[in-house]
Amino acid sequence: MRNAERQRLESQRSGTENWRLWGPYLSERAWGTVREDYSPHGTAWEDFSHDQARSRAYRWSEDGLGGISDDQQRLCFALALWNGRDPILKERAFGLTGNEGNRGEDVKEFYFHRDATPSHSWLRYLYKYPQAEFPYGRLVFENRMRGRTDPPFGLLDSGVFDGGRSWDVEVTYAKAGPNEIHIRIEAANRGPDPATLHLLPTLWFRNTWSWSDDGERPKLRAIAPPTGAAWAIRAEHPELGAYHLYGASPVELLFTENESNAERLWGIPNATPHVKDSVHRRVIQGEAGAVNPALEGTKAAPWYVLDVPAGEARFIDLVLSAAPLAEPFARTAAVLAARSREADAFYNALLPDADAEDKPILRQALAGMIWCKQFFHYDVERWLAGDRLPPPDSRKGGRSRSWKHLKSSDVISMPDSWEYPWFAAWDLAYHCGALALVDVDFAKDQIEVLLSERFLHPNGQIPAYEWAFGDVNPPVHAMAALKVFRAERVQRGEGDTHFLHRVFHKLLLNYAWWVNRKDADGHNVFEGGFLGLDNISVFDRSQPLPAGYSLKQADATGWMAMFALNMVVMALELAAEDPDYEDIAIQIYQQFLSIANAIGGHAPGAVSLWDDADGFFKDLIVCPDGKVSRVDVYSMVGLIPLFATEVVDRRLLERVPRFRRMLTAHKGGKFQGSYVCACPDWENERGEHLLALVDHTMLPRILQRLLDRDQFLSDYGIRSVSRIHAEHRHLGDLPGVGQALIEYVPGESNSGLFGGNSNWRGPVWMPVNYTLVQSIEKFHRFLGDAYRVPVPCLGGRELTLKEIATLIADRLVSLYRTDDTGQRPVYCTQPRFHEDPHWRDLLLFYEYFHADTGQGLGAAHQTGWTGLLANLVMRRYRTDIPDYWKERSGGEVVDA
Template structure:
């Protein structure tokens, strides 16, 4: 392979190669950060209609953009087709109230390529030549019920006769701060068409805020002299330094300020003559005096007018680099792109499993490209923001103001986002799954992300990990420890480097978080946990994050299983660390004991009516404990009942052999607590010298749960494991309270209720993160039972598989969502023929939030490569490792 440059796919190890990256959001409007309303209605306070005219407080957004690591200087593309009412500077979508299934971006854009160092990036945006149907999308979706399909951009007809432009934006680095930009415009339509292309450079507004902020000196953009046949915008920033943006001589340079147009929005005088929407008004509305004739400001664009023949193409070249450097747009420009693309090809060629087909390689590469494009600069200083809402740490709660208990929290970081339009803010458990997927392509960033939320500036002093922007105090499943150990193991096995320092730092912080869970989420002290909605949104009979209509409390099978998995993961980490520090010996026993109590609480001795395991059904259920002490099992067959399966971890004998006296101590513990003897036997079962298993389910329970999970009439979809059994399509579960019916039925696609905004549904679709945990548990269980335990897969088929083969089968079905079938159709796109037949669409892959439980069509956030990027990790695991990597090292029986 050709020797990499120091800005190659992984950089030079100094971190300088990542100074610039795809850190610009696709939506800053409508976020909690920008919400200064009295009632906390973020969507309405800062709508899309304001975004072009109103300076943001905490971040920036754009199309296919990049920025430096502190988002001081931003570069992206703006477009105008000559017909739209506004300049296209950012993606458009519906707010939560406007969409019949909640918020939803109404654009087609694709992340086609990226390297970890951002040495090469490729983004595609499909822009109609007809007027963009903003009002039509809002009106039609608003008129549809939750039982109807969403009205999508393709449904409006604006792509008819292929009358659209493919706008491809590429970046290639000649050095860590020398970025070449290439914009290629392809006219896919039958007629010549004109497109205005405006590469735009601007500073994030850090200078305009009031008494509670620390305003920075104001930077400046101005026209500058450059080499012949070029135009130059000089950017001078007091921290970042001076940069030049070079573009072709035909460009018209337009300057304004990144300041709010108060006259348009509020009918009051603006603070400056030239405002944020000045360039758009100049280009679209032909207003001559909205751009600064002195060619100076804090926002500037290089305006190009391209007339592209039918089927033709035009290319623009720009270059952003240190002021005064030789930033040529001619000699050597294209060779830099050729080198970076060749390096990216070689990088992904080594990453792709041998034997993978062309389409599999494409899916893996685009999934990981999406993960890397979804990095975002995330600024949020809660003390300042709350002060701007007139709150101090000693204030009483104020209606409409979120997160008042998080004054300590400050983010000034690059964070992996679930989706840079629909979820342009971190979510704790999403981030853990992102790290697992990112470990395939960028192990350093994966580790950094896991440590991020455990820093003092994020982790609450009481030990709670912040959940997500809309409510940092909410609860996400505790998967951080599992992800940290997974990433540690990946690095150890692929590079030979065991990063004990990372593991120990993570473990020490997670100890406080584990204690928070034990103290806050086990109110009865019975090791049965009540975490709230736990990320599974509408999966339950009731809104599990709200007070129950019955009174009483809800003992959760998933909350308790999550804590069992948390114990197992902390135990794994402690066993790894004890090899280098014997003081972790005591913590090993601590987590063994915690696990035994939690596991035993799910199915106590005897067939009792108030425990989570239902012996008659062979399944786990939530238990509703009423105020009078009665207990009722809520018999919904859902992922809640499958999660106990995921709390299964195998320990190799050499790990346990490091602990002198552990066996004796466990026996003494069992003697003191005979009710735990059955659970403890699972920890010690197996042939002498063989692996040991910690599992909530014994072999009998395992087989019974798997018989439901692997039934195609229940959980097993052609595209993975459903979140709710299909049994409930004909047999919905109902519960009556005070004359009101609460019902859970099988919904394979979008939600039919407004619970959790209506854009999330756990009552039937396939979700990648939960499938990944199921697969992980099956591989662990195979590591104990080996080839001797087989089950029918699918149930009733007569085909028997060992647990490795079952895991492989589920992974294959998940991959089928994205791969072209024998008819050239990708299930992810439902029945849309354009994505099947058109050569300009059929190899473009979106990694949706979740997937239709029966046909695999993508649903929810359409570009959520976050945890759906796990498909790349699964392809890598099963494409590289066979059953021998997981088979028990000794024969069990």
């Protein structure tokens, strides 16, 4: 029988209850984003700074510490803190902009997404707040003085946590219903001495009234408290309706307006004496007149002053409810206890037999995925035109000018709630694989968001991310759609073909865009530019080569071959119900064969991207005279063609006789007289067919490099650049490029080429590692246990492909498992996470990982695609998982 959390998800699915109405949709940062940038030259980080954020009303979204909001972010709730020493009220996370830090954007805080259920019925967030003055200035100064080869200077380096002198401030949200939320905030003094904490849980409206003449202003006001409450605030909004915030303990209530402090920001008089930073001025500067004595406004905070002895904790209880409650705290304890039990039951059912190491990894990874659901609001046409003040003329020719159709007011899975508080297309596709483990309906919605007419460009391009919608991300959306479709079929016994119909037609537009825009010569060898792999190349692939030169990319071509096969399988799934889809399956498979033909060098004027002498795929530079030069780099670029792998089962092939005949017509993997790919008419004992770029003869040669410790294999997964380039760095003179250099850099980037917090020149990255594991498992599905490969890291011992996939997957999960010394490799440079009992069980999911040590690098809260750790943990136990996860799909490849 399904547990209470699954029943809530079913109620959400059926439309009987909207459990998604309230969630963790409030970002940790809204300043420094493109949406809030009204500068002449697109300097978003500087145009709206952290220093301005406490005083300047946001235009497009809000931010806060451990906050929640409704799904349109009309009404927001979050923590505000003061330790008695800081110069400002702590209302939002602090970090460095890309121009301030020596490694790009970098949050300088410690907060943890402790737990979450997908309906948001249970949410826990922990913030580590120093008792000493927060070192804002020193963090900026120290990092500004450091170069690219230096490590960043972090909060732990500053010494503010020495002696354990910090507050653990944990907020827990437990829903009694979709719009009744019980809130407990606990402050624990971890220091050796008594300490005082000012705690101001803040309720406010996003400012929607200042940007147009017809914007109706909502209102917060104090009202008489009911039985058991010491105070109450009523929130009235023209769209959201009425809500009530209740507190159990008597405190001073502070009210102001969520309006910019124009006097502080721009030296002009304020329209009202009560502005956004008035609570800060009342608490820290003692300005009694800064807040509204009438106890009304659009921002309000009860002011708690907690005196806590060393080693002890204090908590406060609040309730936020749409309906007025006669006794708001009568069932708070019961609701908190019930939701805690139900969260345990939900995750125990998901992974009942996992050990004590793996359960917390899976649960905290998925909690981070859920906490990184964010409200994303952006109307590009209105942003370009400006609001009450006309924008600078330069905006007309600046970013986003070709994306006027993009209009978003959506909850979207973000890579990170501070560093990347905006969607990224290929990140989002990978997020869906993890989200589908716990909420397949939300994962489906996410697939459709970027394919909606409000996002997808009329020419078929999927927007890459807020900073530059027109950049190119790998075409992985079809892979994600197919994965989510399969996940639902496994969980519910039936796939949603209506969903598949909708996304397939939109993906055809995107597929046509790739074919028409990224294959300049029509040779089916693709040029992707950025492609998400940032600085992995020997030069900036986003910039054009000199006139007459072109770059033919193994990764772009591999991604497109994968895209084609994903579309073929989707068309075959649809053809099972509608035979008309057989035509498009044939058409796209022919396109795949053309790509395979070109990548193999068989097409007219083509040179193979497969270097048979080395057994590896490599990029090519084509000169104006037609001569070709191979780029001798061993990197993830050359592994991506492995991703173009699908197994088609008998169930699908029984419904498509013409497609089956086409497979037979290409007997021996032949296309236009040449052998181009894994034999499409070769059946295994289950009647399955393998469709792939790489065949069973090429695969062992790639795996010899992949599983060699001196090349790609790390103790923590597959490196993005082979370790062979630690010595073999110079590639000689490349036509159109000049002297070329590729360097194995296992940790932080030493290059300004897409450097910052995104180094692809050696570290381990979760999304491509995960896709690699999936691809090897598909080969195993088809080839079976009899197909074995000698493994260099095991002295040549032969393993099945399933065992090889496990070898890689276990290394990835080992980043977060404790080793023989009781330490997690991800924290190898941060001993506090091993030594301090109040830090030991807290997990941060990093953007990427040092290939030689496992150290977490880049964005510190990128649970997004690093949340795929949950899938890898599930994979280990999937033979023991509950019935709704077992295979009921007629023999297709089922994965976690």
